[in-house]
Amino acid sequence: MSAAAETAAGAVPAEKRCAWLLRLADTSLVLGQRLSEWVGHAPALEEDLALGNIALDLIGQARLLLAYAGQLEGRGRDEDQLAFLRDAPEFYNVSLAEQPNGDFAQTIVRQVLLDAWQLELYHSLTGSADESLADIAAKALKECRYHWRFSSGWLVRLGDGTEESHMRAQAALDGLWRFTEELLTPDGLDSQMASHDIAPPLAALRSRWEARIAAALEESTLRAPAPVFFPWHGKRGVHTEHLGHLLAEMQHLPRAYPGATW
């Protein structure tokens, strides 16, 4: 890490860096919570374990990111307070992460779309001007690699499987595609992070994400739907109706019994 790079990261107000980190942290947390809903319900024991393990990795990544965001925020909130004591409009995950599990195909398609995004994003973030973020990214990247192997492997089996599995995978893709634009379209905060080398420009991320997804879809014999204009802005705190229900379940215990320990 050069002194110049460290200065570049420091030039961005901590409040902005915290706000941007919450997009990453909340995406991992919400997706991890969604996947954990499969525990005890997956189609086979191996998949139950796989989804539970991926959920655990994602929640672990969220914890590292939230702890760091809390430090930057400087208001004494730790990762637990950030996870359990914010309401939906204060969550900044991308809207795709909060979409319901649906059937196994929908869970896999959602996972493929987000795994590809996290994989490319964390790969770039290992070179971030923010050294603490680069360290977290290097850790997360190792885990994202095998998450992608799992989800993209299942996409091929579903897409290039039976007529029924193909139909369900295509239906899931058609239903979720409208949420992908949010992953790749920068707003002011994304651009500010990119201009200070904290995060990659989303335009560069877009081409790598699109190439990765196109290859996976081709192997799976699935069609990418036409681009859709999207009104979703989860990363600005405007969510679909599903997030509130997810948070109600996730946050129930610490809110009902503040400070509970065991």
Add this chain to the structure above:
Amino acid sequence: MVSGAVSQAGVPLEQQVWQTLETVMDPEIPALSIVDLGIVRHVRVSEDGRTHVGITPTYSGCPATELIETSIREALDDQGIADVVLERVLWPAWTSEWLSESGRRKLEAYGIAVEHTPNGRVACPRCGSRDVQRLSEFGSTPCKAHFRCSACLEPFDTFKCI
């Protein structure tokens, strides 16, 4: 750094800390100490006499991390080394290459195979056959994958390479 610090037992303090950490077992793989696992990154005694132990998580969400921290404190307390400062180290990220040679042997004796790097070959820990199948890249803990031996037909865990 107080390089000359000596413990009550008469051995250099850092050495005594390392020896004690070798007795702290991974709660999920009790055959393996945290030193064998390669998660202890440093032991330092600072100017004020406090012992600093740096540990790194194997996986971001490994639920054993906190229990391991408690076990480290307890083990060092028992040796009269109190007030330990535990430091979480993220970089460089843990890799299965840090598993010690003795750790590999202990795992295999315990019934957990270890992927042979760099060719990824796995041998059944029970019968030694290399005719094995990977059933899932995920297992009973984040650090293990699930395999089956095609020779003796027994399922077994394999320590993942990351």
